[in-house]
Amino acid sequence: MGIYDFVVKTNKGVEKSLADYKGKVLVIVNTASKCGFTPQFKELQDLYMKYKGQGLEILGFPCNQFAEQEPGSNSEVQEFCRLNYGVTFQIFEKGDVRGETAQPLFKYLIEQQGFKGFDASHPIAAKLTEALQQNFPEYLEGDSIKWNFTKFLVDRDGKVVARFEPTFAPAEMAAEIEKLL
Template sequence: MSNLDFTANSLQGSQVDLKQYLGKVLLIVNTASNCGFTPQYKGLEAVYQQFRDKGVEVLGFPCNQFGHQEPGNSDEIGAFCEKNYGVSFPLFEKIDVNGSNAHPLYKHLKAKAPGLLGSEAIKWNFTKFLVKKDGTVFKRYAPATAPKELVEDIEKLLAE
């Protein structure tokens, strides 16, 4: 099994094979529309615009497991993100990132890049993972870490 041997449904409902992203640096983030960190959508979009032509993809996975801050359906989530933050990077259907129903991608990310004190659980919305071009997980970042703070690491991974 390769590091990106997963599928996920796009916000529009079509199945996406994540292996298509091999060869790119990935910034994977669990998102929510009603969170104190929601303005990070703007920063995520800025990173995407800065690096998308250089081989970076930002992948957003809406999640309603933290304070029920993503109650909307796919259409509502997409409209909110586009209208309020101009999001053009790929968004996927709402998933669980913790618990027995956690998406397999997130089970993999958490195992490869545990958080503080080795905890695998995602603590809140906008936890970020950087993934190398070969699909291996590089690092986990806390929700409070602004997307622009990842630029140096992104540039390092692009140079590899």
């Protein structure tokens, strides 16, 4: 099983094969519109605009599993992203990204790139860790996705080459993306 074997649904409910992205560099990210990390949409859009002509695609997957920070419908999520952050990259159907109900794509991504810790220098890292310890201690176990805006980098051959936690700003991914383009 590889990344190109997965079929996901767009925010309009249309099935989309990830094989359509063969030969592209991908950033696959779980998103939420009511999260402290939501401003990362702007940086993701900036990356997309800068590198899409060279073969970058960003695939956003809204998720409401983390403190219900994505309560909107698929169309409301799309509208929020477009109006507030100018998002033009593909937003997919809302779904789970951790646990038994996780979308198969995210189970695969986690198998390929495990959790390596939060960037302790990020201003929200300590607060996020504390909140998880107090409210969702089970989220800190294993390699599961810990919070919104976990980003996976996939090379042109479909290999999942890196995982960036929410405390890693999208702009900081630019050097890694450039190596793959």
